[in-house]
Amino acid sequence: MDRLKLLSPAKINIGLRILRKRSDGYHDIETIFHEVKLFDEIEFEISDSVEFETDSDEIPKDAENLCLKALRIFYESFGIHSGVKIFLRKRIPIGAGLGGGSSNSATVLKGLNILFNVGADESLLCELGSLIGSDVPFFIIGGTAYATGRGEVIEPFKVELPFKIVIVYPNIKISTAWAYTNVKLKNHRHKQSLKEVFLENLNHPEKFREMIENDFEDVVFEHYPKVGEVKKKLYELGSDFALMSGSGSSVFAFFKKIDDEKEQEIYDAFRDCKVFVLR
Numbered sequence: 513m514d515r516l517k518l519l520s521p522a523k524i525n526i527g528l529r530i531l532r533k534r535s536d537g538y539h540d541i542e543t544i545f546h547e548v549k550l551f552d553e554i555e556f557e558i559s560d561s562v563e564f565e566t567d568s569d570e571i572p573k574d575a576e577n578l579c580l581k582a583l584r585i586f587y588e589s590f591g592i593h594s595g596v597k598i599f600l601r602k603r604i605p606i607g608a609g610l611g612g613g614s615s616n617s618a619t620v621l622k623g624l625n626i627l628f629n630v631g632a633d634e635s636l637l638c639e640l641g642s643l644i645g646s647d648v649p650f651f652i653i654g655g656t657a658y659a660t661g662r663g664e665v666i667e668p669f670k671v672e673l674p675f676k677i678v679i680v681y682p683n684i685k686i687s688t689a690w691a692y693t694n695v696k697l698k699n700h701r702h703k704q705s706l707k708e709v710f711l712e713n714l715n716h717p718e719k720f721r722e723m724i725e726n727d728f729e730d731v732v733f734e735h736y737p738k739v740g741e742v743k744k745k746l747y748e749l750g751s752d753f754a755l756m757s758g759s760g761s762s763v764f765a766f767f768k769k770i771d772d773e774k775e776q777e778i779y780d781a782f783r784d785c786k787v788f789v790l791r
């Protein structure tokens with residue numbers, strides 16, 4: 513096969529606790545990654561040189577692009593010398609807490625593995641992914657996973673979410689490094705694990721509101737009040753649970769059901785934001 517097209521999904525963090533700062537400068541976290549039906553598309557074609565193109569003018573097109581960082585790691589790890597043309601069609605908002613760049617990196621590792629028939633298994637691809645970013649290993653596996661460490665220690669689990677998901681992006685790009693630098697650490701000792709809280713209360717989402725938190729909300733809402741207003745409005749629209757995703761600025765919400773009228777009401781409520789109703 514000399515051509516391939518893969519979808520590169522976004523994720524939300526159903527809860528994000530920052531436990532401690534580590535000696536390597538990262539933070540130990542506890543989170544639940546959940547893949548959502550919002551995708552970038554990445555096309556691969558064997559060629560005589562390495563070329564990268566994207567339809568987005570909001571991300572680097574040079575070696576700084578996370579697609580090319582992933583390609584470099586893959587080529588160095590497996591001694592690849594052939595060329596490949598990569599085209600990235602961007603849909604996932606940038607700097608949104610939806611893991612777009614990390615997802616693209618993982619999708620490039622998976623795509624090259626198929627294209628060049630290298631046969632690297634998931635655990636090797638996760639290892640390579642963790643060299644690119646803390647969120648990348650999750651995107652190698654996808655689905656839903658409980659994550660610890662800096663986010664690279666992944667424990668996948670199956671769950672049928674009894675909700676429709678809405679994501680509201682208030683067009684504010686937030687740097688992940690800025691968020692981690694400015695976040696105030698909280699005490700999570702003696703708390704039930706996020707995974708237990710989540711699975712035990714799937715049918716009582718009102719419990720999520722008091723037990724599933726995102727530690728980045730305080731610092732982000734303080735500097736970008738708009739993000740807190742989005743969360744408040746999602747509750748006013750009748751959502752069962754709303755929370756900022758990752759380091760922001762997107763806010764996701766669970767709704768037990770969304771009919772056409774409710775969908776229109778949601779779009780009308782957030783005219784100055786990008787809204788994704790993933791029914």
Ligand SMILES: C[C@@](CO)(OP(=O)(O)O)[C@H](O)COP(=O)(O)OP(=O)(O)OC[C@H]1O[C@@H](n2ccc(N)nc2=O)[C@H](O)[C@@H]1O
Pocket residue numbers: 525528537538539540541543608609610611612614644645646647648661662663688689692757758759760
């Ligand atoms: C916050 C989260 C939550 O899922 O996602 P996003 O909101 O970015 O999507 C992740 O922890 C983001 O993971 P990722 O975007 O891969 O971060 P990396 O590239 O590994 O690190 C970017 C910077 O964030 C900080 N960082 C990242 C992860 C972590 N556990 N502790 C940190 O302190 C470090 O300063 C690092 O230099």
Ligand SMILES: Nc1ncnc2c1ncn2[C@@H]1O[C@H](COP(=O)(O)OP(=O)(O)O)[C@@H](O)[C@H]1O
Pocket residue numbers: 570571572576577578579600605606607608609610611612613614616686688758759760761
């Ligand atoms: N392929 C890519 N897609 C998205 N962002 C990228 C990509 N390559 C590099 N970046 C850079 O990564 C940062 C945003 O990463 P992204 O994953 O979209 O946000 P978040 O980490 O908030 O989920 C931006 O600084 C962006 O310029």
